[in-house]
Amino acid sequence: MGEDRGLLPDGVSGPADLVDRLAGVGYLADTGLATAAYLALRLHRPLFCEGEAGVGKTELAKALAALLGAPLIRLQCYEGIDASQALYDWDFPRQLLHLRAAEAAGATDADALESELYSRRFLLARPLLAALETTPSVLLVDEVDRADDEFEAFLLEVLSEYAVTVPELGTLRAAVPPVVVITSNRTRDVHDALKRRCYYHWLDHPDFEREVAIVRLRVPEASARLAGQVTAAAHALRGADLVKPPGIAETVDWVRALAALGAVGLDPGLAAATLGAVVKYREDAERVRALDVGALVARAVAGS
Ligand SMILES: Nc1ncnc2c1ncn2[C@@H]1O[C@H](COP(=O)(O)OP(=O)(O)O)[C@@H](O)[C@H]1O
Ligand SMILES: [Mg+2]
Structure with missing residues (x-):
């Protein structure tokens, strides 16, 4: 068996290679940041990037997606964001259309109809679920410090299992967990529990x-x-x-x-x-x- 390279792209065997690859997609990283990103990919842990606004946190996630050739799926956090906005919603208008069509066609089996209405095709994936269902992908949880404690706890749960349970459907699990980048502008301190789950890096303004x-x-x-x-x-x-x-x-x-x-x-x-x-x-x-x-x-x- 070969060594476990985690999510590292081919040809990247150390932080220096990552500096080069990131430069290739227009992102100039210093050794500290490249080492953090290397370890996050290699050990397959979320990368927690903290620093003042404008130091390159969001851009790093974009650059990683570009160099991995994976879609960037972005969850922008804000005050009051909750699980349904991050995870999934039922597509109510389409469910209603389907219901009308089924009734017009003379459907009578209520149970069958209900399980049809609550099947995956009527589930709208929000960023977290979309990232779990997209392999490979880079999930950017941007500006987590804007969300509240409850949301953080919920996020921690999702990032521990890389799975979500939809009561009507059961558990949806990522085949391969996404590359995760979490950013914070540090308008408040993020809990240790979430940070502990991640590889942490403080970004300074560049020299x-x-x-x-x-x-x-x-x-x-x-x-x-x-x-x-x-x-x-x-x-x-x-x-x-x-x-x-x-x-x-x-x-x-x-x-x-x-x-x-x-x-x-x-x-x-x-x-x-x-x-x-x-x-x-x-x-x-x-x-x-x-x-x-x-x-x-x-x-x-x-x-x-
Ligand atoms: N290391 C970098 N290499 C190249 N461009 C960068 C780098 N860091 C930041 N930038 C540029 O600075 C801008 C702001 O960075 P951004 O990632 O939005 O900051 P933050 O998310 O930390 O507030 C980006 O649009 C990008 O053009
Ligand atoms: Mg940003």
Whole structure:
């Protein structure tokens, strides 16, 4: 028997290979993240990614799906989400149509009709069930911190068994459990029980070199100088105690905006004029102005 490679794609024999494969689908991971993803695939455990908004958590799940050639099935969490929204629903309108048609055709066996109405074909799979029924697949449980405790407990149950029980149908079990990525922006702490089930990784903002590389990948039309200077300025803004520090997407947007204006480098005037690409709160805009964008950019540009 060969070694158990879990869900690893062919040719991936260590985290370094995964760094390369992820880069091949446009995702630049550092060694820490690649190691976490490698182990999650190899040991077949959900990967729990926590970090501030915009550090690349959601994108990682997309990249894993792309490199595995598997569909990405996304469960976006929100306040008040419950099991039926995550798991399944009965397709009531279609059940009703079927019932009418059966009655018109003179069906008389009520029991038979009922079991027909509550068969798999009238069950609408929501993301969790869809992922259990799709092999292979990548299940993204996005922003779990927005859901409540009860939902977390329910999720833990599904991820422990990779099966769900529909009272009318019995237990539906995944032939091969999906690759699972759970993300949290840490607006609250997620319970230990759920984390214990997972491989955990904290994502930080990328370091300067990696972020420049991401920017250049996303905005190839921007000059290297512009990419470097804007990234340096974005890093400086992250240290400025803002309500919403810029994520990678904001750095990318900022560079894209400047490139669209024909800029090949950043100067204080341009930075002030395009701040809306990177600072999205009025308080933050005021704070940045008070800090003196000019000086901040001049320092960042000098240092990059
Ligand atoms: N490692 C990365 N490599 C390439 N692009 C990245 C990376 N991390 C983030 N991005 C870019 O930044 C954007 C924001 O990332 P996202 O995954 O949405 O952040 P999060 O889910 O952590 O809030 C993505 O759309 C993507 O373009
Ligand atoms: Mg996200």
